[in-house]
Amino acid sequence: MFIVSLPFAVLRGGYWAIAAMIGIAHICCYTGKILVECLYELDTVTGQRVRVRDSYVAIAKECFGPTWGARAVNIAQIIELLMTCILYVVVCGDLMIGTFPEGAIDTRSWMMLIGIFLLPLGFLKSLQHVSVLSFWCTMSHLFINAIIIGYCILEIGDWGWSKVKWTIDMENFPISLGVIVFSYTSQIFLPTLEGNLIDRSKFDWMLNWSHIAAAAFKSLFGWICFLTFQNDTQQVITNNLHSAGFKGLVNLCLVVKAVLSYPLPYYAACELLERAFFRGRPKTIFPTIWTVDRELKVWGLAWKIGVIVFTILMAIFIPHFSILMGFIGSFTGTMLSFIWPCYFHLKLKRNSMEWSAVAYDCFVIFLGVLFGVIGVYDSGSALINAFEIGLPF
Template identity: 60%
Template sequence: MASMDFAEAADEFGRPMKKENISEWQAGWNVTNAIQGMFVVSLPYAVLHGGYWALIALMGVAHICCYTGRILVDCLYEEGEDGSLVRVRDSYASIAVVCFGPRFGGKLVSTAQVIELLMTCILYVAMCGDLMHFSFEFVAVDIRSWMMICGVVLLPCAFLRDLHMVSTLSFWCTVAHGIVNIIIFGYCLTCAGDWGWGDVDLGLDLEKFPIALGLIVFSYTSQIFLPTLEGNMRDPTKFWCMLKWSHIAAGAFKTLFAYVGFMTFRFKTKDAITDNMPVEIRRFVNMVLVVKAMLSYPLPYFAAIEVLQMGLFMGKPATLFPSCVDPDSEVRVWAMALRVGLVVFTVLSAISIPHFNVLMGLIGSFTGTMLSFVWPCYFHLKLKAHVMTPSERAYDYFVIFLGVLFGVVGIIDSGREMVHKFQLGLPI
């Protein structure tokens, strides 16, 4: 596979594709969008079953995911003859081609990326339907109908052309996230007199904590987007600073949020902390969360489009299908139809797949841990071991071990839950 800078990708006619590069702040909004996700409202529930171990995991996983994000982007570069770093690879998949071989390497990673990204999109649609249904239970509209309504609103995502537009939506997603946090924190502070300072302990609920740990790990996964973000930055040298501070801020906030939320509701803490709040506040917060979910959708959707385009639609003979863009660098009509079809696919999947949340946990336990823990460290060892210190190599092996452990535990736990639901004949 030929190497090229993602920010300077050319179409089949050799003309540069129109891409508006983004600043480090815009890249930061995208990373924040990815790691300050919808699952933040479930973090106090993680403390209920994990105590201080959950708080330690919130900070530790933030550090690990920041590290694997950095080394993954490092694998895009090689040292030139003059000692400077040269970007010789353009994507996660192109790294896999070098490390796993040209026959299956790129296809394996690209498939895992697309599955993870589309599952994330489907989850956002499903969450919108749930939130709308339980906010307006007095309206004669079922969950599937709400999902379809939200899907219609999401159709314009098919017309997104570059990360600059996605970054703008990610900024407003962060604003919506901030509104939710202010409301929840404000309510918790009004209950400060009843906080259970001594209720957080070192005990572990070994049956339920793996689920909470899965939420923590999933809430920090942004590695899929990072090669694209770094390749589209105006100044890639600021990537590491952006990544570091976004994860520091996320780790600090999530730990504080989880701790305060649990102390407020203590052993009555529900799966989503919003369910513990008064009906009027809960309804408003849920509506803001619906807005946040819709604004979160474009980032994984756009990333999935990019992965599919790079792998299948760059023009023959490089890829199986012709280029998505015409000689004027405009998206072709049939390609736009495919983009719309992808949005429709995510909506129909959310509507039709039974027990999608559990299924996502089952599949995501493999794809998520591989993409975020195991493969970045394996690639790093494969490409950079000759310049790494023994302690750096040992840390990479440690992260691989954790990734395999989290993946196996998650698959077993989600598989058991899936079998249980089908045995009971529970509805979607």
């Protein structure tokens, strides 16, 4: 979904943003591999690798301790997932106000209206139902990307080849980095994915080609769309489409896609929160939200709907889509995708690593800390300024 903001990243970062899309893809591919490597230990008897851990949390427990390790990763995952849900609501508001700019309904009101269609998701009880919604989300994603790329190619005669900057705007470029990092964050899902592969030996091959494909498409998409709309590029690229009817059709399709994208992170966040708080005493402080026959209790349904309402309210209070995405990417994205995988790798595999691998892990940790600190500071400052000067929502 967040690919619609990558042309805005090129506006802020120029060719350096395109280079970052490729470089960060390489780093995230590397950290994904070493994170999965941390799931295994070498059997001293047989000399074979044995899978002794099954999740990101299990690795964190080994490195940070059974209590604080699980808490640290769970908190980061919950923040990442809930903020993703919030961003889907925010982008829906941006898209609707872009479709009806002269209407009587403002952005925040559109977010509340879209939120009404999200409330029934509180009844979701299985991943099977989520997967059906995600399938249609994927179909709409392919359709929308084809439409936008096709439109840009038709405008090739007006492309601004000289508009892409070679200089770095240090005030805005870190926000672009946060957006790009956020678009590649997948580490929390990789241990489960690798564990479910029929042939686990193909995991590295799969990770290599998926990141190559992602880097190629994202960099080309951001570059081509920026060449088309140049310095007028908006935070959500579809708002740049000139024909009101065409823009409205594409934006409405994107709204449908955003609504269909919402269930997966929402469902995952609710599962994490349920494991942390609602497994019943004495495991957790609250009783289970399920009856004996696996039906939701009334107060459990109210809690799940409350999570949806929380994301809607957060979207209403912090509605600047691209800046918020940069802020989140700079914080949780760098921790989950850069710093922790390398730290875990050094902690668990240090004795069997070559000095070049140790140096590269330390370099990635340094980049993660640098991107995180600068990105959080700049994105936070941009959010504050946006509210103080009253930027349009």
